[in-house]
């Protein structure tokens with residue numbers, strides 16, 4: 163892959179200069195005025211973020227105050243947390259003891275489903291209003307939950323701030339290339355959405371179905387409109403970037419390309435950067451917990467928005483685990499409608515102790531290392547890093563014979579590789595490939611682990627427009643469904 167880090171560094175330096183240049187964007191004051199009327203929480207939160215951005219002590223202060231308030235609210239307003247928090251000693255007779263935070267039992271999707279109303283707050287502080295929301299549920303049942311306007315304001319503010327750290331100020335052009343049908347309908351239909359998109363200077367492109375003419379239409383739109391930033395579903399922009407690289411199509415280079423929707427593997431980021439000559443930025447969030455973390459242009463890890471979230475990385479024993487691949491447990495500090503405390507979201511990440519070169523106080527996640535459903539197990543019960551399978555996938559997809567591939571594990575130790583061949587390619591041509599892949603897979607799965615190949619007409623996207631490259635069925639049962647990322 164002819165990725166040139168020096169060229170990219172030079173591009174990043176140029177972007178940083180551009181950000182420092184005076185802002186001549188008429189939309190920014192107008193958006194601020196409109197937000198002040200319609201959504202004052204956003205501006206309030208932006209002020210909070212700016213006040214703690216450069217001070218770890220101030221950031222920690224806001225974090226702890228908000229965490230303490232959340233625990234007290236959950237204890238006083240929900241039946242479930244009254245019981246749980248009293249039992250573990252995190253709140254006793256209305257007194258919060260943050261030292262006992264790690265004794266609070268984790269929240270799981272099963273608990274959310276079974277406890278339902280017992281997790282919903284009986285009343286909210288003045289000025290808060292609750293809204294119903296739900297996760298995508300591309301397989302299995304969706305998870306339903308309540309969120310409030312202050313939480314939403316915090317999410318918008320955090321995202322606005324994250325975008326500003328990658329070179330896109332409020333009001334500058336952004337193009338959202340997104341997969342989910344629901345999001346697309348919500349985002350592009352109705353006068354309110356249209357007005358909002360006009361103010362935010364945002365255009366949409368859908369990428370849940372990408373035949374060649376759709377890819378070309380997206381590239382044309384980017385070139386005509388020249389957005390400052392692309393905000394993309396990983397799988398959609400990955401397909402567009404591969405197409406650009408394959409055909410050598412000239413394309414507008416935005417200040418940054420923010421990627422969400424799924425784990426961004428290094429070779430995907432490289433293909434996207436090669437296509438657009440722009441830095442690929444990894445962002446992390448979801449419907450249930452909002453905008454959690456995002457890289458800045460220095461890309462020294464994903465800055466966690468700890469003013470609004472507590473993010474823990476936990477080992478198999480449920481205790482904190484630093485600087486190693488671990489499961490994430492997330493507490494959104496600002497949602498009072500239905501508090502989520504230590505929520506096992508089903509994602510994996512690596513907590514870092516290093517500071518990013520930008521000097522921002524927000525701690526960082528080194529990397530997001532995949533969803534739990536992407537961690538396959540060999541016959542000895544060992545867990546294999548999804549990156550291993552994704553390297554094999556990358557090799558296969560760079561070959562003109564294979565169009566799509568997907569690893570599926572129905573039972574531990576066994577693997578099925580679903581393949582869709584390019585039109586005109588034969589199974590005979592694919593044979594040497596399959597032999598190599600089988601050998602590579604046997605290295606981690608063990609010689610006795612069966613490796614099957616299935617040739618399919620197509621592998622459809624999930625209902626939320628995602629392409630799952632790796633699926634472990636047992637994990638799907640355990641976590642219930644693949645949550646819609648955004």
Ligand SMILES: [Zn+2]
Pocket residue numbers: 457458459460461462465518519520521522
């Ligand atoms: Zn940074």
